[in-house]
Amino acid sequence: HFRSSIWALMLPPLVLGGMYAGVFTATEAAAVGAIAAALIARFAYNRLAIADLLAAAREAARTTGMLFMILAAAAMFGHVVTVLRLPSELVQLAATYGVGPYGFLIAVMALIFVLGMFLETISIILITTPIVLPVILLLEINPIWYGILLTINLELALITPPVGMNLFVIKGITGAPLSRIIAGVFPYVVIILAGLALVLAFPQLALFLPSTMALGR
Known part of the structure; x- marks a missing residue:
């Protein structure tokens, strides 16, 4: 074998x-x-076989078409955000209330965790990035660190009800009741949240490997 x-x-x-x-x-x-x-x-x-390739091509075209619709909407959303100067307003708001980089990251992670319960991961990225990325750059937060925090949080989105994609994948494979699957993933949610907290508290856990490629400096 x-x-x-x-x-x-x-x-x-x-x-x-x-x-x-x-x-x-x-x-x-x-x-x-x-x-x-x-x-x-x-x-x-x-x-x-050729038939398998054609089926894969059709599925890829369907998925790509959906993603392009999301990208088009996200581009318009990003333009509106830029015109409204929302990132600058958020930075000023953070400065007014004394919210530093850590406070801002905690607030963003909490928001993304809630969004992950109701939205698909790509949608979350495309909706939040035009707002959050300019702010983290202005607050001098390492974008690689933020990207890894975002990725960990989006892993949670895949297993948190009511629309966690992996919950329905497991249901389709096993045929188990959704309530039983949700109860079963709870320990994994706790573990991933603990990992998210560790990476948030100790940035070098996320930046050590990129720093070896001169990316995390």
């Missing part, structure tokens, strides 16, 4: 190694991984 799976095991080192070595960006790594996976499935395992 190991010998038959060796081709598939080559994918993670190819994608992650290429990004870490600077051979390609994260977006390019996704394309490289997809092409490599298709070639391995077709020629190494002989399991990928």
Whole structure:
């Protein structure tokens, strides 16, 4: 079994190694991984038919169309935010009430946690980033640190009811009642919240690895 799976095991080192070595960006790594996976499935395992490729292409086109609609709405939203000078107003508000970088981050993380209960992760990113990113730059918060905090918080969004996507994936796979699944994920919510608090309290937990690539400085 190991010998038959060796081709598939080559994918993670190819994608992650290429990004870490600077051979390609994260977006390019996704394309490289997809092409490599298709070639391995077709020629190494002989399991990928033309019909499978067409079905995958249709699904990708459907998903891409949905994302472009979200991107278009987010672009208009970002323009409105810029015209209203909302980031500057938020910074002034934070200064007025003495809210420093940590206070601002805690407030943003709490807001994103609540949004994650009702919105899909990409929507949260596209809605909040035009407002939050200019503010964190003005407050001299490391954007990589914020990005990792955001990612951890969005992981919570995938398992928090009522619209956590992974809850419905698990229900579809196992057929278990949704109430039982929600009760089962509660310990994981607590663990991820603890991890979020640790990364918020100790930024170097998030910035150590990027600093080795001169990104977290």
